[in-house]
Amino acid sequence: MIARKIEKELQNFYCSFDKKALLITGARQVGKTFIIREFGKQFESFVEINFYENRAAQTLFENAHDSRDILLRLSAVAEAPLIPGKTLIFLDEVQECKEIVTAIKFLVEEGSYRYILSGSMLGVDLKDIRSVPVGYMDVLEMYPLDFEEFARANKVSEDVLDALRSAFENKTPVDDIIHEKMMELFRLYLIVGGMPAVVTSYLETNNLREVIRMQQSIITMYKRDIARYDPEEKLYLEDIFDLIPGELNSKNKRFVLKNLNEHFKFSRYSNSFLWLKDAGVALPVYCASEPTVPLRLSRATNLFKLFLADVGLLAAMYMNDIQLKILNREKDINFGSVYENAAAQELKAHGFDLYYFNSKKQGELDFLVERGGNVLPIEIKSGKDYRKHAALSNILSNEAYDIPEAYVFHNGNVSADGKIAYYPIYMLMFVEKEKPLQEMIYRIDLEVLQ
DSSP states (O other), X not given: OOOOTHHHHXXXXXXXXXXXXXXXXXXXXXXXXXXXXXXXXXXXXXEEEETTTOGGGGGTTTTOOSHHHHHHHHHHHOSSOOOTTSEXXXXXXXXXXXXXXXXHHHHHHHOSSEEEEEOSSHHHHOGGGGGSOTTTEEEEEOOSOOHHHHHHHTTOOHHHHHHHHHHHHHTOOOOHHHHHHHHHHHHHHHHHOSOHHHHHHHHHHOOHHHHHHHHHHHHHHHHHHHHHHHHHHOOOHHHHHHHHHHHHTSSSOOOOGGXXXXXXXXXXXXXXXXXXXXXXXXXXXEEESSSOSSGGGGEEEEEEEEEESOHHHHHHHSOSOHHHHHHTXXXXXXXXXXHHHHHHHHHHHTTOOOEEEEETTTEEEEEEEEETTEXXXXXXXXXXOTTOOHHHHHHHTOTTTOOOOEEEEESSOOEEETTEEEEEGGGGGGOXXXXXXXXXXOOOOOGGGO
């Protein structure tokens, strides 16, 4: 079994005294159902109800009067006993049961059991479920394996990962042999990606042809989802999806609407982009007009780059055996596009909202994220001239932006120069958001008013 970071989050959630339900969202094939079933083994009783496979279950909550009524119906279809205080109830494919939004409130308030929900296309099909009032349900987003999870799956030891993290934090070079092997592993990650089934297939067979076959199967599944929604709304979903690799391979990597249609207007077809984002298939990176916090205030909604949610799927959509070219480090492919896709995927999995910066006067930066109350610029360099970064130098020297540090990720080893830290590309796995304080206790002295 491949270890996932979300396991710890699940453990923490269900060990708390707060008995809210938990919704796991994410794209198809990221491993939601598998991880929930594995977690469910910790409970004395685990009940799974799939609303897609069990059509009769879709009417479970219709005209239900209260939690007692709902639980009676649940017990009728459950294949395991409902034991108060010792049962986890897994409601899967909840997009097929729209009454779940109301039902989950009753069930959480009743309090006898714990609940976990999941499904495919939740962002598209069941937006209302995210609006369940605070106090009833939390939401966790699940992504493909990030690079650290991929490294562990490939048996990279904790001692090595600890040494790499120490090198990242202290800005000290990595042992040359370890560095070369980690670069080799990162190139493999660009090909295999982070879809759990694909990673498992590679680990079991080491056969890249089988990896590509499985990736193509996932891509076909995504296109089936697209076809399911496209007929009524006549969206450009499949055209946009197919165009992503080519747009990333272009000079500026921005999504150019005219490549779809000469008369294409973003306002008319914005739903197509939102669909791909909400389905977890694509990762938009929006242009920020200024590298200042909060970045959201300077976001331009019609200027963006569009990455795939999994870099392995991106490689599978390219032709001409790009996988072998990546492994052989051939110079006739654009490593920049796959490097940047891996970076977008990694940063998003770590909880960052993604932006880039573009200015005619100052130049363009690959990524901007917010961390610790500041903007952190991140540049991704796939070539040898990674110390050439005019735009980055320009904004760091601009006192109005007051940016304390920046990162450049590249193929070389660790070094630092002033505000800029130069890191190997695989050290993206250590760029994390600052953890919130566990407690924020504040008391005000109002004696004078009493």
